[in-house]
Amino acid sequence: MAARRLHRLTQLALLLTACGAGAGAGAQAQGRPLERPAGGWVHGGLADDAQRVEYAYPANLIDRGGQRGRTLIEGQLRQQKSTRRTPTLVVNGNAMPLYTGDDGRYARPYAFGAGSNSIELRDADGKVLQRTQFYEANRLKTQARVRVILAWDDPQAELDLHVVTPDGGHAFFAQPVLANGGGLDVDSVDGAGPEMFSITAPLPGAYHVYVNYWGNFGPGGYHFDEATRQQPVISARITLVFDENTGAERRETFTVPMRKIGDLTLVRSFVRASR
Incomplete structure (x- = not known):
């Protein structure tokens, strides 16, 4: 289990290095709070073919975990000294603590x-640092009818999201x-998440959402001490989001x-009615 975590950490470190190299050197020096995705719109190609999707703004496609066609939200914040409070990332109304590297x-x-x-993006005092809005015009993409988002307030801890579906399916890091x-979503092992579960055509029946406190990160990897x-x-x-980006959207x-x-911990059980 520890070897799996270390392997994931190595993969993630390489990915973050590649992402940092992809941004312009001037942007890194200036430290723009939000570099990408930028405001604009996306013209759709095939939803499952990253090579054929054309973008009207810079974006990084990643395909890790169970979700496909995801985009990295990237930027650089000025470090706030002498405070343990953290900035906040708000995506489509979903607020999550945002931890950064030393830079x-x-x-x-x-x-x-x-x-x-x-x-x-909001700073530790709640002030808006930057805001952007864009339109995803790829009609081949289907809305998430059920989305579950997990984030936490300690970058040295590892929490895992577990979702059990009506047919007995169990979504977690190993499946x-x-x-x-x-x-x-990707098994976040770089601190504070987010981890995310999405389903576009949910089966009717009962869903159960759990959170597991897996361990702590320290010298040499994760610890159960x-x-x-x-x-x-x-x-x-x-955060549970139902019928996202529709007139019927609601969240808990x-x-x-x-x-x-x-x-x-069992966080919430809910029943999805048939459509």
Whole structure:
């Protein structure tokens, strides 16, 4: 298990290095809060063929985990000294704590649906640093009818999202793709998430959302030793979004305390009616 985490960390480090190299040197020096995706629109090619999708603005496609056609949200923030408070990334109304590297850079994945999408960056005091909105015009993309987003407030801790579907499917880090079309986002092992589950054609029936406190990150990798804990209680923020980017959209947000390694908490059970 520890070897799996270290392997994921190595892969992610290489990806973030490549993403940082892809941005212009001037942008890195200036530290633009939000570099991409930028405002504009996307002209669709084939939704499952990254080589044939044409963009009207800079964007990085990534295909990790169970979701496809995701885009990295990238930028660089000026580091705030002498404070433990963190900036906030708000994507389509979903707020998540945003942790950066020592140079202030960050890269976070998101699977944007068709239609209007928004990204907002706020500093630790809640002031808006930058806001952008763009339109995803690829009509071959299908809206997520159920989306579950997990983020947390300790970059030295690893939390895992688990979703159980009506047909008995169990989406988690070891099984990110389900036969029913549901997909779990990249297993975030770089601190504070987000981890995300999406399904575009949800089966009717009961869904169960769990969060597991997997371990802590320290020298040499992840640890199951409570002595490596960075804070006594980790706050997990779970947002459920139903019928995203439609007139029927609704969301529910829960804050759940995670107190010790191994905690497995049932956050929410809900029933999806047939259409």
